[in-house]
Amino acid sequence: MIDMDDVITIKGFERLVKEFLGYELDWKQAGENYYWQDLLEDKKDDFFQFFITKNMYDYVDIREDSIRVIEKLNNEYDVYICTDYIWREVIENAGLNLKNKYDFLYRNFPFLDPRKFIFVGDKSIINCDIKIDDKLTNLSGNCELKLLFSEQHNKNLSDKYLKEQEVIRVNDWNEIEKIILEGVNCL
Numbered sequence: 001m002i003d004m005d006d007v008i009t010i011k012g013f014e015r016l017v018k019e020f021l022g023y024e025l026d027w028k029q030a031g032e033n034y035y036w037q038d039l040l041e042d043k044k045d046d047f048f049q050f051f052i053t054k055n056m057y058d059y060v061d062i063r064e065d066s067i068r069v070i071e072k073l074n075n076e077y078d079v080y081i082c083t084d085y086i087w088r089e090v091i092e093n094a095g096l097n098l099k100n101k102y103d104f105l106y107r108n109f110p111f112l113d114p115r116k117f118i119f120v121g122d123k124s125i126i127n128c129d130i131k132i133d134d135k136l137t138n139l140s141g142n143c144e145l146k147l148l149f150s151e152q153h154n155k156n157l158s159d160k161y162l163k164e165q166e167v168i169r170v171n172d173w174n175e176i177e178k179i180i181l182e183g184v185n186c187l
């Protein structure tokens with residue numbers, strides 16, 4: 001089970017924030033851990049009204065090596081892309097986000113069976129052997145291998161804590177390739 005936002009796609013949300021504000025937020029001021037939407041404070045509602053007029057996936061970069069490694073994984077495993085499509089701030093527009101996600105995945109991952117795209121609001125219902133996500137709570141449940149993709153909002157989770165949770169931190173897709181396909185043990 002592979003997450004989409006911040007694991008495959010990056011920078012979309014922050015680019016939209018920048019376009020909305022007309023300037024770049026100084027994230028270093030924000031401390032160690034944050035989600036972009038938390039930095040908007042009283043502009044948050046206006047931002048999300050702007051946000052729903054855009055397709056965030058027109059603004060994203062695809063993480064280096066993700067397509068290559070996912071294609072390799074797909075030759076060995078049943079790969080599912082599992083992504084939450086509901087922005088709580090604009091829940092009535094979630095259907096649009098689902099379409100944008102589907103179109104993006106369909107276009108950029110032609111080797112994946114679209115029937116293996118899973119759109120959810122709650123990932124805890126999914127059981128898989130391997131989970132890759134940037135959000136720790138999405139790695140819960142029975143699972144043989146849990147990989148946490150490093151992001152600003154999970155930076156402060158210590159190695160010790162992650163080890164207790166039996167979670168391995170990964171920083172890029174080459175590490176994922178080594179751990180899953182080459183059996184490199186990082187625990």
Ligand SMILES: [Mg+2]
Pocket residue numbers: 003004005006007133134135
């Ligand atoms: Mg994510």
